[in-house]
């Protein structure tokens with residue numbers, strides 16, 4: 001409990017880097033999660049996703065040579081926002097940030113990771129399942145909360161159910177997102193979605209069918225584009241987080 005007591009207070013003011021992150025999520029609403037067995041394959045996955053119109057790219061830290069992959073993607077796609085995922089330790093986070101990661105996802109909620117992210121102004125997204133876990137991650141300073149694995153939680157229905165009490169928290173469902181269910185998740189209240197195997201289908205990657213992956217990405221981006229602009233964006237304009245808190 002000591003650590004919790006020394007953690008940041010309940011809903012903290014959003015500072016500039018957090019506001020920028022939420023606005024980026026609001027604009028793009030999908031994050032392509034790259035888990036690759038070779039640097040070449042991971043780079044091709046990233047380029048196919050970007051060709052299809054995806055702007056936010058995440059390199060999972062259990063990819064093969066993630067530092068080299070992150071560098072290769074940054075060099076090839078300087079217009080994209082490139083971050084990291086599956087960050088499990090503070091040391092991993094330090095290396096990722098030193099390599100230029102612009103955001104960080106983890107599958108769990110770690111006080112050390114959240115605190116380091118806030119210190120260096122890198123948006124840090126903690127993984128959580130239950131309402132208690134989601135609220136705890138938010139209270140500990142997560143810039144948004146990854147609801148993971150959404151497939152096991154009932155997908156859009158789960159997000160709808162928690163909107164009442166937790167609708168002010170920017171949520172990013174992941175783990176089971178597909179081009180087909182992404183719009184339902186966004187309509188149910190997700191700020192953005194994280195998608196890996198639903199975008200980078202195993203057989204497409206195996207056969208190096210980058211065009212097929214690009215097509216999947218285009219479909220996803222087009223589907224998101226059909227969403228009503230009035231779909232509420234969580235975090236910038238609702239309930240306990242309001243404009244007055246944005247500096």
Ligand SMILES: O=C(O)C(=O)C[C@H](O)[C@H](O)COP(=O)(O)O
Nearest residue numbers: 085086105106174175176196197
């Ligand atoms: O570990 C992290 O930090 C991640 O971001 C992991 C990804 O969210 C999932 O691996 C997505 O998995 P799919 O179900 O294949 O879309």
